[in-house]
Amino acid sequence: MSRRLTRKSANIVALALSVGATAVGLLFLGAILWTLLKNGLAGMSVHLFTQMTPPPGSAGGLLNAIFGSAVMTVIGIAIGAPVGVLAGTFLAEYGGNSRMATVIRFVNDVLLSAPSIIVGLFVYQVVVVPMGHFSAIAGALALAVIAIPVTVRTTEDMLRLVPQGMKDASTALGAYPWRTTLSVIYPAARSGILTGLLLAIARVSGETAPLLFTALNDQFWSQNLNAPMANLPVVIYLFAQSPYPEWQQLAWSGALLITLTILTLSISARVVVSALQPTRRT
Amino acid sequence: MDQASAFVIEPRHAARQRLGERIFRGATVAAAVLVLVLLGGVTIALIKGAWPALSHFKLEFLTRQIWNPVTEKFGALAAIYGTLVTSLIAMAVAIPLSFGISIFLTELCPAWLKRPVGVAVELLAAVPSIIFGIWGLFVFAPILQRHVQPWLIDTLGPLPGVGALFQGPPFGIGILTAALVLAIMVLPFIASVMRDVFETVPDVLRESAYGLGATTWEVIWQVVLPYSRTGVVGGIMLGLGRALGETMAVTFVIGNAHRVSTSLLAPGTTISASIANEFTEAVGDLYTSSLIALGVLLFLITFAVIAAARLMLRRLDRKALTSV
Numbered sequence: 008m009s010r011r012l013t014r015k016s017a018n019i020v021a022l023a024l025s026v027g028a029t030a031v032g033l034l035f036l037g038a039i040l041w042t043l044l045k046n047g048l049a050g051m052s053v054h055l056f057t058q059m060t061p062p063p064g065s066a067g068g069l070l071n072a073i074f075g076s077a078v079m080t081v082i083g084i085a086i087g088a089p090v091g092v093l094a095g096t097f098l099a100e101y102g103g104n105s106r107m108a109t110v111i112r113f114v115n116d117v118l119l120s121a122p123s124i125i126v127g128l129f130v131y132q133v134v135v136v137p138m139g140h141f142s143a144i145a146g147a148l149a150l151a152v153i154a155i156p157v158t159v160r161t162t163e164d165m166l167r168l169v170p171q172g173m174k175d176a177s178t179a180l181g182a183y184p185w186r187t188t189l190s191v192i193y194p195a196a197r198s199g200i201l202t203g204l205l206l207a208i209a210r211v212s213g214e215t216a217p218l219l220f221t222a223l224n225d226q227f228w229s230q231n232l233n234a235p236m237a238n239l240p241v242v243i244y245l246f247a248q249s250p251y252p253e254w255q256q257l258a259w260s261g262a263l264l265i266t267l268t269i270l271t272l273s274i275s276a277r278v279v280v281s282a283l284q285p286t287r288r289t
Numbered sequence: 290m291d292q293a294s295a296f297v298i299e300p301r302h303a304a305r306q307r308l309g310e311r312i313f314r315g316a317t318v319a320a321a322v323l324v325l326v327l328l329g330g331v332t333i334a335l336i337k338g339a340w341p342a343l344s345h346f347k348l349e350f351l352t353r354q355i356w357n358p359v360t361e362k363f364g365a366l367a368a369i370y371g372t373l374v375t376s377l378i379a380m381a382v383a384i385p386l387s388f389g390i391s392i393f394l395t396e397l398c399p400a401w402l403k404r405p406v407g408v409a410v411e412l413l414a415a416v417p418s419i420i421f422g423i424w425g426l427f428v429f430a431p432i433l434q435r436h437v438q439p440w441l442i443d444t445l446g447p448l449p450g451v452g453a454l455f456q457g458p459p460f461g462i463g464i465l466t467a468a469l470v471l472a473i474m475v476l477p478f479i480a481s482v483m484r485d486v487f488e489t490v491p492d493v494l495r496e497s498a499y500g501l502g503a504t505t506w507e508v509i510w511q512v513v514l515p516y517s518r519t520g521v522v523g524g525i526m527l528g529l530g531r532a533l534g535e536t537m538a539v540t541f542v543i544g545n546a547h548r549v550s551t552s553l554l555a556p557g558t559t560i561s562a563s564i565a566n567e568f569t570e571a572v573g574d575l576y577t578s579s580l581i582a583l584g585v586l587l588f589l590i591t592f593a594v595i596a597a598a599r600l601m602l603r604r605l606d607r608k609a610l611t612s613v
Binding site for chain 2: 014015017018021022024025026027028029031032033035036038039042043046089090091092093094096097098100101102107108110111113114115116117118120121122123124125126128129131132133152155156159183184185186188189209212213214215216219220223240243244247248255258259262265266269270273274277
């Protein structure tokens with residue numbers, strides 16, 4: 008009887024701890040979102056989107072930083088996504104279980120989890136040093152390097168969801184693999200590939216470390232890709248550590264903007280995936 | 290088109306198809322090889338950049354604590370120490386919590402709650418690290434400074450042995466704070482891997498154990514966990530890899546002091562925080578090169594950890610495929 012009691016109570020204690028752990032996890036998510044909303048909303052105004060980052064002690068906005076982030080994200084994805092989609096296609100359609108595909112898959116997984124500051128150092132060495140100065144294009148390249156492994160992984164996973172029967176039907180009609188891929192597999196996996204892109208954009212738009220010594224920062228409006236360019240993450244980093252209340256306020260507003268963008272992207276990616284779910288089962 | 294010609298492939302058409310095949314296949318192979326080139330390029334570029342410092346300081350770089358930009362003497366000991374200690378504490382906190390969360394999600398949670406909680410955990414993983422940094426600096430560190438650290442100093446400080454870890458004034462920022470912020474950051478990663486791993490355990494195994502009269506906890510501890518051990522360790526290593534390389538969140542709250550202190554409440558630094566803080570301001574080739582050498586160390590450490598994690602998770606994938 009007492010043995011049964013110990014087993015039962017051990018069970019209850021363990022399960023209670025498990026519920027407690029979940030509560031703690033959710034509590035932190037809640038705490039972070041709440042702080043962001045509270046501090047970020049206080050600084051939300053039109054000025055955020057119409058004015059440049061100010062000198063210390065005066066009011067301003069984040070227009071140049073938002074613009075810079077958008078430009079670098081778009082270029083980074085424009086470079087990284089095609090490479091990632093093609094490499095993912097190789098892994099799913101041509102590579103199979105060959106040694107080369109296995110190695111590439113492994114290397115890609117390692118790159119996927121490699122610290123992003125390493126990517127920053129890499130791009131600094133191969134782009135910034137030869138060019139002689141920091142530039143928006145270096146920042147965009149760093150973001151591209153981060154986007155590639157994400158896209159490779161999601162593309163391969165999504166292409167593998169396309170039913171073999173569809174591929175076989177296309178092959179039976181006499182289509183070469185490239186025709187099958189372009190006319191059958193890509194259209195069938197379209198929303199899956201889109202999900203991968205959304206996730207890549209979400210991943211890239213919060214990255215700070217790789218931009219610190221590639222794109223650096225610029226206090227003013229700049230459209231020159233060959234010069235340093237302001238971007239939200241670095242502005243948040245610099246302004247949050249500053250002693251000026253106006254700058255700290257801008258940092259919080261920027262942090263709220265970034266987080267909302269990323270959460271929206273991840274949630275829409277999830278919606279696209281769950282819309283895919285029924286086809287996955289059949 | 291009459292029926293007979295439908296089965297005849299025009300030679301010109303076939304040639305075009307073959308050419309298209311060669312081009313497309315070539316493009317995918319090139320992109321795939323680029324992934325390999327990236328890893329190789331990162332390795333070569335980093336070692337090349339670190340060479341001046343490594344050849345100048347030799348092995349002393351690893352063993353010296355001094356970090357003096359003025360006299361140009363650099364040693365990585367404090368940064369290595371900070372990286373390892375913050376990551377280990379973070380894992381000690383995050384592993385039990387994520388184990389609890391993944392158990393909740395796979396074994397306890399009612400079906401209607403599964404998706405919302407699962408998505409919430411994944412959203413926590415999507416929050417960029419700079420947000421954790423700013424939150425840690427302005428919200429979490431002051432709370433620790435006011436409510437937790439004084440208590441630690443008063444109750445644990447006087448104890449022999451352990452007490453050495455809790456000495457000095459409550460700064461708020463420091464090794465412990467950085468470790469706790471790291472723990473919150475890696476928590477969702479480990480939890481989602483563990484959840485996915487636990488879900489690969491066949492229901493038949495669970496049901497057999499329940500049928501023999503096991504409690505839920507016994508099923509988890511004696512059936513689910515042993516079955517998925519490799520995957521669980523892989524998930525933990527993946528989290529460790531993230532913790533070791535995490536930059537922005539740590540940079541905000543660690544205090545940036547190149548010092549090895551026994552007290553966990555003292556400010557310290559990590560490899561990534563040193564690079565993030567000092568790289569743009571580094572004057573002189575030796576200084577820059579030393580920071581890149583720190584990067585090489587970080588790359589080596591995380592590469593080993595991540596590679597091990599991926600190998601473990603890979604073996605699990607195969608096992609899951611063959612046994613289900």
